[in-house]
Amino acid sequence: MKATALRLVALVLCLILPAAAVAETFLVQDDATHVDFTLGFGLHADGFPQSEAHLKDWENFLSRLDISGSLNGQAFLQPESRMYMEAAMRIDGEEKIPFTYDGAHSYRYLISPMFRGDSIHFQMHNFFDFMLKPYYFTELPTQYLAMFMYPNATYFIADAFYTPVAEMMAEAHEDALLEADGDAAGDLTYTVPYERLFELCETLDYVTTDDSAFRVYAYFDALLAELYASYVVTDTLENLEYVLEEIDPGEEGMTVEETADSLVCSFGDVEVFSKTVVDGVTDISFQLPFPTDYLTTVSYHSETMGNSTDLSALIEISYEDEPAVSLSLEGVGLPAEGALQGEGSLTAVMDGTVFEETPAPLTLAFQWSRTAAELPYDLDLTVDWIHPETSQPAFSVYFNGSLSVRDKDVFVDVEYPQEDFFSLNDMFLQEYKARWMPTMGLYLLPVVLEMPAGVIDDTVGFLIDTDLLISFIE
Numbered sequence: 001m002k003a004t005a006l007r008l009v010a011l012v013l014c015l016i017l018p019a020a021a022v023a024e025t026f027l028v029q030d031d032a033t034h035v036d037f038t039l040g041f042g043l044h045a046d047g048f049p050q051s052e053a054h055l056k057d058w059e060n061f062l063s064r065l066d067i068s069g070s071l072n073g074q075a076f077l078q079p080e081s082r083m084y085m086e087a088a089m090r091i092d093g094e095e096k097i098p099f100t101y102d103g104a105h106s107y108r109y110l111i112s113p114m115f116r117g118d119s120i121h122f123q124m125h126n127f128f129d130f131m132l133k134p135y136y137f138t139e140l141p142t143q144y145l146a147m148f149m150y151p152n153a154t155y156f157i158a159d160a161f162y163t164p165v166a167e168m169m170a171e172a173h174e175d176a177l178l179e180a181d182g183d184a185a186g187d188l189t190y191t192v193p194y195e196r197l198f199e200l201c202e203t204l205d206y207v208t209t210d211d212s213a214f215r216v217y218a219y220f221d222a223l224l225a226e227l228y229a230s231y232v233v234t235d236t237l238e239n240l241e242y243v244l245e246e247i248d249p250g251e252e253g254m255t256v257e258e259t260a261d262s263l264v265c266s267f268g269d270v271e272v273f274s275k276t277v278v279d280g281v282t283d284i285s286f287q288l289p290f291p292t293d294y295l296t297t298v299s300y301h302s303e304t305m306g307n308s309t310d311l312s313a314l315i316e317i318s319y320e321d322e323p324a325v326s327l328s329l330e331g332v333g334l335p336a337e338g339a340l341q342g343e344g345s346l347t348a349v350m351d352g353t354v355f356e357e358t359p360a361p362l363t364l365a366f367q368w369s370r371t372a373a374e375l376p377y378d379l380d381l382t383v384d385w386i387h388p389e390t391s392q393p394a395f396s397v398y399f400n401g402s403l404s405v406r407d408k409d410v411f412v413d414v415e416y417p418q419e420d421f422f423s424l425n426d427m428f429l430q431e432y433k434a435r436w437m438p439t440m441g442l443y444l445l446p447v448v449l450e451m452p453a454g455v456i457d458d459t460v461g462f463l464i465d466t467d468l469l470i471s472f473i474e
Helices: 001-016 054-061 124-138 142-149 149-178 193-211 216-222 230-237 239-247 426-450 455-463 469-474
Strands: 030-042 063-076 084-090 094-104 106-109 118-123 188-194 254-258 262-267 270-277 279-288 294-305 308-319 320-335 341-351 364-372 377-386 392-406
Touching: 030 054, 054 063, 054 455, 084 426, 094 270, 118 124, 124 142, 124 149, 124 279, 124 308, 142 149, 142 216, 149 216, 149 254, 149 469, 193 216, 193 230, 193 239, 216 230, 239 279
Parallel strands: none
Antiparallel strands: 030 063, 030 392, 063 084, 084 094, 094 106, 106 118, 188 254, 254 262, 262 270, 270 279, 279 294, 294 308, 308 320, 320 341, 341 364, 364 377, 377 392
């Protein structure tokens, strides 16, 4: 049951998930966003349950630490993103570790005097594989951290699978309008032929099979590592035409019914997709009864009220009416277009029989304000992680920035060495240690001297427990 349920996850993920980028360094926009910023961190000892960790010491230390600098960027979070940043880690406002970050598409470079001014190259196509190593060797869930650190990958997955579907639906709509001589009186019913759907499935297959960088495989390896079943999802994504054959064995095609505010798609008597948008309220539902006794459902509801939007979403695969895998999202007070301030929360909950132990819910609370609806403006943002046991803020990130528009000429392409850090092996590790350990020590020692004793004790204990300290000193 688990394998089949996970196979069905692929059909949902290819439609709703927002990978690495291509190698070209062309700019996709004519301007850039300039940001002068300070990024602070906070740990709240009272937000954690009883622990042997020295939480008060961490709270005091992190309250003194921040990252401050300026950056120019465009197409943030997208595969074609471009960013150049000069910043420094500070303690009590005093620079301790300056660094430069230069990124274009899937190429990232970090330059710092702590590394003797070398440019450390990161090829993001290899990022997820690299972040799986700590999980396999030390059982640290670093693959999930990778999802947060590289959202461009999620954007690529979503765009690669969704765009061909959207284009097919737009073409079918235009063809139906032509047949109706452009006069459908707000209502339109037409059929997307089986042959066109089969062609779509083959196009979506190629997203996975023709990917020379193995971006889709790496993404689902990381996402489903704990279930050891990523191959089930990628196998489905390589062969979506077989799914089509199961849901439309008579090759009758998909019926589409449109009105001014709704869209319904069906195979025979089975409604697989519907969407309505009325007065700021959006409802979307998707269901796929495949195979026998299984049902994949997606539901989404959002309502915009003034300056904020509330939403709820559920993705579920059930077997004989029992949830095998489910993910629910609840968002309250999400920013609406044109809003200048607000506060709210976003909660994600996973459940289902495929999990031996139900994951703890993830809740993020946020507060934000900006001085104008269009650039330039100042932005203040606070994001709190709510601990699932105490229901109190346990860790916070604070952002304060001044945003403005700059010409794209602020970006200058620089030739850097292309030795990918994510291809790290024992030989490279020894070379890096010999070259960088002396300067790393010089820059880290002043930071260590500022750490409370409890922070040092917890850090050393963590390095010993995970065998990372042995890797550093051997």
